[in-house]
Amino acid sequence: MFRNFITVFILITSYSCWGQFGLNYGENAKSLSLGGASVNFTGIESIFSNQAGITRVKNLSIVAHAERRFDLTDLSTFNFGLVKSSGFGHFGLMISSFGIDAYKEQKIGLAYGRKLFDQLSIGGQFDILNLSIDQFGSKSVFTFEIGLQSQVTKELSVSAHIFSPGNVSITDNDELSSRMRFGLSYAPGDKARIYAEFQKVLEFENDIRFGIEYDIIEALALRIGTAVNPGSVSGGFSYKVTKNLMIDGGYANNSVLGSTPGVSIKYISH
Numbered sequence: 001m002f003r004n005f006i007t008v009f010i011l012i013t014s015y016s017c018w019g020q021f022g023l024n025y026g027e028n029a030k031s032l033s034l035g036g037a038s039v040n041f042t043g044i045e046s047i048f049s050n051q052a053g054i055t056r057v058k059n060l061s062i063v064a065h066a067e068r069r070f071d072l073t074d075l076s077t078f079n080f081g082l083v084k085s086s087g088f089g090h091f092g093l094m095i096s097s098f099g100i101d102a103y104k105e106q107k108i109g110l111a112y113g114r115k116l117f118d119q120l121s122i123g124g125q126f127d128i129l130n131l132s133i134d135q136f137g138s139k140s141v142f143t144f145e146i147g148l149q150s151q152v153t154k155e156l157s158v159s160a161h162i163f164s165p166g167n168v169s170i171t172d173n174d175e176l177s178s179r180m181r182f183g184l185s186y187a188p189g190d191k192a193r194i195y196a197e198f199q200k201v202l203e204f205e206n207d208i209r210f211g212i213e214y215d216i217i218e219a220l221a222l223r224i225g226t227a228v229n230p231g232s233v234s235g236g237f238s239y240k241v242t243k244n245l246m247i248d249g250g251y252a253n254n255s256v257l258g259s260t261p262g263v264s265i266k267y268i269s270h
Helices: 002-013 029-033 051-056
Strands: 060-068 076-086 089-100 103-117 120-133 137-151 156-163 179-186 192-201 207-217 220-227 232-240 245-254 258-269
Touching: 029 060, 029 220, 029 232, 029 245, 029 258, 051 089, 051 103, 051 120, 051 137, 051 156, 089 120, 220 245
Parallel strands: none
Antiparallel strands: 060 076, 060 258, 076 089, 089 103, 103 120, 120 137, 137 156, 156 179, 179 192, 192 207, 207 220, 220 232, 232 245, 245 258
């Protein structure tokens, strides 16, 4: 009974199970704590948000993330990402799972990123998406996403990313929604960075997201953020355990649906 309730809950809060198929996955604790303003991320975190950013990975980076959507165990998300640099560019793999057996979304992505110039990077990803609903069966589709990042000045960078730009049919009457994201990040000093992002999912309301990250000390950074639609406030931290190992924590609160905690573990080989 409870699992059936959770399935209905997901369908209601997603407006349409098909309409937001492929968009329900969390990213990582850094994104969670910055209001979801992640299109300008660089390094391993960008495997989930803008593959152009993986060109900043120097050798090998791995991230594992878990979050509990609206503090409900049955709405948990688990993400894994890996990026490796090579002489031919940067290659990445991401795997994500959201939901329970009664309603589950899964995503596997194979990514590639490359610097075109010192100030311009491009990246793309081939995606396999699967949606499974108890008593309704399952459906798998294939799509792709592509992004750009430009370091305009030492302080300012701009980014753009689009998910599923083509027409991907799910049923005879439904198509996979496209999502466009535009953002910038600005570093007014050595310790702070400001993120801003505009997001548009076709057939849904626009969303604007903001986040601020500040380095308290070399090993510790604090983050705060907000999102307009749906309205939420968030915060979190990043702590460097060793030279190669980091732990990120994030927390977001939606005034209607409740809170979402998340934690990420990162390994970065220099």
